Amino acid sequence: MNQFELYFSLGITHILDIEGYDHILFVIALCSIYTILDWRKILVLVTAFTIGHSLTLALATLKFISVNADLIELLIPVTIAITSASNLINTQAKEGRWIQLNYLFALFFGLIHGLGFSNFLKSLLGRESSILEPLLAFNLGLELGQLVIVVAFLAFTFILLHILNIKQKLWILISSSMVFLLSVYMIYEANFG
Template identity: 40%
Template sequence: MLENFWFNVEYGVNHVLDINAYDHVLFLICLTVPYVFKDWKRIVLLVSMFTLGHTVSLILAAYSIVNANAQLVEFLIPITILIVAVYNVFTAGKGAQKERIGILFFTTLFFGLIHGLGFAREFRILLGDSDNKLVLLLEFALGIELAQVIIVFMVLFLGYLGQTIFRFSKRDWVMVISAVVIGLVIPMLLNSDFLK
């Protein structure tokens, strides 16, 4: 029982930290980069909204309530990353992440739903013929959340180093990191099977 629990949690962690599927990491980078350690409550809420979104998608997919076009979802995921990165570039240094918290939470939840649909096919394979779909889902979601905490901590830590040791202004840090993410996402969009 405990062995299955750890397998499912580790599967969730590995799914997020998979070097070949870095879209989840890019989204979390964009979500986190405008903040610093003292904003931890807001970050926890945002990341939890994202987790809630893709957990709801996985529940809907696991019980065959939703069956999305995989190519469309794989196209929409980089779009969500691009939207957040561009938003960061245009609002860097303006405090917009603190003012529009309702919109940020709603958008993050919605984008989580889209990212969750990207997990759906792989999650169905993990489920197999299991009768404990909900338990498996919660264990998998816990693994995803743990991986997200690792990524968020790394982004905040690198931001701290960049802004204190290397003296980047917060605005420049957000703009540079977001621009790098945009540069990584555009090829993902152009190579999408949905556009072919």
């Protein structure tokens, strides 16, 4: 396996790792207000998240910025809580301004998540002479992993909405509540665990 394939694979497995479920929860929180028919909006949303986390992942990995790892471990579940709480506040989220707010969440909170990814990536890159190719490969792997999460979540949503006839507002309420509760637990663990 060459260097590109190695870091691409590490990016995929890092985001899909169930033990690091914080990033999975964030992607679910972002996507829970959409259905498969909104795939263009979701593509923009996931791209905004990728731009955000790619930027800080690169800056932190290249040592242009440095942020306390404990602070990032606290802020990541806070981003999840804010995103899922916003879904709960407005279950009419499929209209206008609320969608745009979700894009801003994806971009801005992606910056924070990128700092979380950077701690993992920096530990791997210590022995590499050039980090540009591994950084690109890792980011592409993260993006593919995110798309896997989105497709799986939207497929599950499709089954619930179109086969089991659950109302979309109810599904937003259920999924966002579950994600919110898990994020509150993660915040507690980051502070007192």
